[in-house]
Amino acid sequence: MLKSIHSIVSREYLGSWGKKKGRFYWRSLAWILAVSSLPGMISGFILYWVGDTRIERELHQLHASQIEKRAQNVDDQFAYLELSLAHWAFDPKFNGDLKDVNFNSAYQQAWDISKTLMVMQGSHPLAKKVELYLQRPKPVVFNPEYNLLLNQEAILPYVKNLSPVKEFFWTNWIQTPIEEPTSANVDLTLVHKLYGGSPEPFGALIVHLNRDKIINLLQTLTPYDQGETFLLEHNGNIFVSANNSPESMKFEGALKEKVRSLPVGHGSFLYKWGKDTYAVSYGNLSRIGEAWTYVSAVPVDAITAPVIFLSKLLMGVSLLLLILVGLLSWIASKRIHSPVDRLVRLFSSDTAAGDQENDEFGIIETNWHHLTRESKALQNKLEEQLPHMKESFLLQLFRGYLYSYSEQELIDRMEHFGWTVDQHQFLTVYIHLTGFSNLEGRFSQGDEGLVTFVAANIIQEFSLKRFEQADLINFHDMTIGMLVVASEDHPYTQNLREFTEEITQAINLILKMQVVVAISRSSSSIASIPDSFEQAIQALSYRKFENQNQMIDLEQLGETEVSYELRYPFQLEREIIQKMRTGEQEEAVVAVKAFLKALQENNALEIDVQTAMLTLLGSIHHAIMLSGVNPGRIYKDLNMFDELSQIREPDQMSKWFDLKVIQPYIREMEARSDYENKRMVERLMIYMQEQYMTELSLDQCAEQFGTNSYYLSRTFKRVVGKNFIDYLTELRLEKAKELLSDTEWKINEVAERVGYQHSYFNRIFKKQEGVTPTHYREISKNQ
Structure with missing residues (x-):
């Protein structure tokens, strides 16, 4: 069969063009045609001949099930009405006293009855009207208004329709008993005596x-636009019908006889009427004292219409799919052969067409061996570059750039680069070189990268002797x-300590620099290495600030190591700010x-x-702002705090303050037009700091500086x-607090030292500080 398909396609459709293709092309085309078309044809036959019957049967069963559920809904509607009327009948308003009540005088009771009937009428969707009939010599009816029946014509419908001896019953209420009953004068009515x-x-x-509404309710039993529905009484009479046309009445009469001939209960059957076949469902509705039978008849064509449409659609789709399969098979064969053809052309561009028809894979195989040899040569070159790739991976791992990788992916990559990680733990070491500023003459500014390179080679040499697996990253900024x-299974602490001592001694001897080594806590997770490395970097903040060799092991770092108390030199801070204000750069x-x-x-x-240096910088900024100058303009909106936090050596810090803080501020102050006034105020402040213990006054100071008190006061307020x-x-008060904290002098002696009388000193101190001098001294000593 495949050979015949191959020959037909080749001869009829491709002609001479097909001679350019090899054996692989024609075999693939034949197989694709067979594989893609035969299953579709078989499945289409099964779906059409088996699925059509199955779907039609399922639709009939679904229709019968729907009718039963909807019939139950109809039954529930009537049952709810019966239950409601039975409940209303025993309402105290409808007791036996009503037969003797004179409603012409008891109008309130008549109004209550009318309201109750209106409520009853609105409480059920099927109710059209609710009436109360009272049998008297002169009968009375509420519908819902009070009416007195005075003539026989008005009384006759109630007498005729209430004649059954039953207490609770359904009936077709005939409005005018003397006329022929029709749909216009007959109501389906529920009566409770x-x-x-x-x-x-x-x-x-x-x-x-x-x-x-009854007809609409019955029409729910015919879910399609066609069909008939009606209710039968126990005696076989049609109680209610959804359609009263003459043609429908004939069909309902014939169908009624057919249903009465069947066993009592519920079921379904097919009924032939004229040219149409109907699917008939019937069942019982149990009512008060009797049983009704519902009958629903729907044309079979209405039920199976989707199946007929689906069959036609399936035939059309199958035909289109068959055509599409042929087209797609041809396209797929070309696409499958396309990479093979490209490979053949790529490997041997000068090969004749006849060679291609023999076997395309022969050409591919010959050239594949050649590519394999070239691949091995490239692999060797790749292995030579592996150390650089390994270093790049380690740098990305340290920096946290591989956060999106899972633990297993990181393990695979590390094993790929040659690390052994199974049952191993990981430690990160951060090495910082200090004392570069002391090497003037040996190295110049900008040689940090060269110094770091030399140190990295020294550390690498010692690490190879001490550890089986240790790899370095040179950051070229005095850190490694x-x-x-x-x-x-093997302890590493002693080995690390000896390694630290070796590299420290070597770098001290060769480079004349000091070494700070920070060692992270060990971890068994590769994903935690970036955090461990960051912790090692942060651990440098715990080093002694003097340039000396140190080792910081986070495993052993505890609160006991921070056992000193840092005293912030406030006096020197004020002196720095004062020198800057007076323009004394060198003194600052x-x-x-x-x-x-x-x-x-x-x-x-x-x-x-x-932290203290950052506090000093903040105080200088604050003082600059108080003097009326914007620090952002002086320092060109640079992040001064970030720059200062990057400096780790004392000499570099003092140089930085000179170049970046002090000099720009003094240049700015000298350029301002009111600089002389500010210098006068600064000199006044110095004078006040020297003479604060004397009886200073504004007039005295104005005379001292050769100006008047008003001008001096205004200038002082504007500057300070x-x-x-x-x-x-x-x-x-600041001087007084220092004396209270640092001396044991009596309170009156402290008051005299700062220029106050004892009694006034106590009042002003408590007013400004909130506590007395004695209490302040006690608090200061307890801190």
Whole structure:
């Protein structure tokens, strides 16, 4: 069969063009045609001949099930109405006293009855009207208004329709009994007689149903636009019909006889009427004292219409699919052969057409061996570049750029680069070189990369001797990172300490620099290496700020190592700010160096020194703003705090303050037009700091500086931001607090030292500080 398909396609459709193709092309085309068309034809036959019958049967079953459910809904509607009327009939308003009530005088009771009937009428969707009939010599009816029946013509419908002896029953209420019953004068009605404790009824509650709503309810039993539905009484009479046309009445009469001939219960059958076949479903509806039978007849064509359409559609689609399969097979064969053809052309562009027809894969195989040899040569070159790729991977791992990789993916990549990670733990080491500023003469500014390169080679040499797996990253900024992969079964602490001592001694000897080594906590997870490395970097903040060799092991770092108390030199801070305000650059730089020296006492940590220097920078910024100058304009909106936090050596910090903070500020101040006034205020402030213990006054100071008190007061307020007396009070109280904290002098002696009388000193101190001098001294000593 495949050979015949091959020959037909080749001869009839492709002609001479087909001679350019090889054997692989024609075989693939024949197989694709066979594989794609035969299953479709078989499945199409099965779907048409088997699926059509199955679907039609399922639709009939679904239709019967729907009719039963909808019939149950109809039954529930009637049952709810019966239950509601039975409940209403025993309402106290409808007791036996009604037969003797004179409603002409008891109008309130008549109004209550009318309201109750209106509520009853609105409580059920099928109810059209609810009436109360009272049997008297002069009968009364509420519908819902009170009416007195005075003539026989009005009384006759109630007498005729209430004649059955049943207490609770359904009936077709004939409005005019003397006329022939029709749909226009007959209502489906539910009646409940009222006895009120007597053997004979004195009246009745009558519920007239809305015929249109009843018909709509019955039409739900025919879910299609075609068909008939009706209800049969127990005696076989048609109680209610959804269609009263003459043709429908004939069909309903014949169908009624057929249903009565069947066993009592529910079921379904096919019924032939004229040219149409109907699917008939019937069943019982149990009502008060009797049983109704519902009958629903729907043309079979209406039920199976989707199946007929589906069959035609399936035939059309199958034909189109067959055509499409042929077209797609031809396209697929060309696409399948296309890469083979490209490979053949790529391998041998000069090969003749006849060679291609023989066997395309022969040409591919010959050239494949050639490519394999070239691939091995490239692999060798790749292995030569592997160390550089390994270093690049380690750098990305340290920096946290591989956060999107899972743990298993990281393990696979590390094993690919030659690491052994199974049952191993990981440590990161961060090495920082200090003392570069002390190497003037040997190295110049900008040689940091060269120094780091030399140190990295020294560290690499020692790491190969100490560790089985240790790899370095040179950051070229006086810092080096290292990853150590150690076995979980072997301790590493002593080995690391000896390694640290070796590299420290070597770098001290060769480079004349100091080494700070930070070692992270061990981890068994590769994904946690970036965090461990970041912790090692942050651990440098715990180094002693002096340039000395140190090792910081995070495994052993604890609170006991921070056992000193850093004292912030406030006096030197004020001196630095004062020197800057008066334009004394060299003196300000000297004060900065003294400030750093004071911080370095007691083996201060780097983190504390940096924090203190950042505080100093903040105080300088604050003082600049108080003097009316915008720091952003002076420092060109640079992030000064970030720059300062990157500096780790004292000399570099003092140089940075000189170049980046002090000089720009003094240049700005010298350029301002009111600089002389500010210099006068600064000199006044210096004078006040020297003479605060004397009886200073604004007039005295104005005379001292050759100006008047008004001008001096206004200038002082504009420059300092405070008036003269407030600044003098703050100055004296600051000095007083220092004496209270640092000396044992009596309170009156402290008051005299800062220029106050004892009694006034106590009042002003408590007013400004909120506590008395004695209490302040106690608080200061307890801190």
